[in-house]
Amino acid sequence: MFKMVAAGSFVAILSLLVGCGDEASSEELAESGEAIAALPSLPTSMVPVPPSGLLPPLPVVVTLETNVRPTSIALDSSNVYYTDTFELTSEVVARPLAGGAKTVLHSTFTLPSSLVRFGSTVYWVDFTNAAFSDGGVWSAPTSGASPAVRLVSHTNPVTAHQSLAVFSTGAGFTYQTHVLYADAWASKLYAIRRWFFSTSESSLVPDAFPNYYPFAVAIDSSHVYFTHDAGHGLWRVPLAGGTPTLLVSGEEQPGALVVTGGQIYFVNEGDIKTEPAAGGAASTFAESVGTIQNMVAANGYLYWSCSSCNTIRKKPLAGGSSTLLVSGQTNLKSLAVDATHVYFGTNTALKRAPN
Structure with a gap:
């Protein structure tokens, strides 16, 4: 009582x-x-004992692997994929969800991040410096059956989470894969188009457009959305390219960005905001949420990790109260969600918890 x-x-x-x-x-x-x-x-x-059901216990956190630093995570029905920068030699790794030995898809002296799985291929960006020459955008088959391939070479592709997005067009002979990525160093939003064995690259935004330093990237069926690192804005441009349209100005924490169900979710001054993807008035989705490291939309919820709170929460996209899923996890680096679990990386481990 x-x-x-x-x-x-x-x-x-x-x-x-x-x-x-x-x-x-x-x-x-x-x-x-x-x-x-x-x-x-x-x-x-x-001694007071809470009535049954009043204070449900937090989900049990399971450590899947230690001595790793997953800077980004992707999933399919069989594996968890992650970029690991814990050691001097960084790796892109596939690990069975059911347990077992990991498969190293790629190893490098640079810093891989922004991992995306699309079909049977994973894509990522590598940050580099003058001492190494591996920087650029890479891909590898999820099976590990063949070596990774560098699609384009750039000195400093931005390594922010969600700075890369992938979609496809056409079918059969006209099928193309499009890899979009933000290079804040060069102030460019690039599109890589892959058609059979041919790869081409172009800028989605006219060169005459003022410096816009794209940071986080998200897409829907018609547009790519990106945050402006230096100008603290949120923009969109057609997937085929063109002049960007300003949707939000004065965004104080560009970095976490989600587009789903015709709505954009972004972070501004410690709040998670939302507004129609077509443009319109912004409203507060979740207030005073701390410093957001990652956001993911899945299962009808928005999930987010908070590096200042050491927590992971979720809230229905339709509205309502948020639910605490994970607490006491310092140095949160990455987040991914499937139908049953949240997967997250810290400075030293890959972990998961029921969602």
């Missing part, structure tokens, strides 16, 4: 345990401190 602890104290205790939610008042914190201090002196039979 909770009669021995005031309702305000109980709210404060929850605020202390969970964090990054509604803050408790100083009076509630004082009451919670008194309540907690009093608990050890109570007879065992009187």
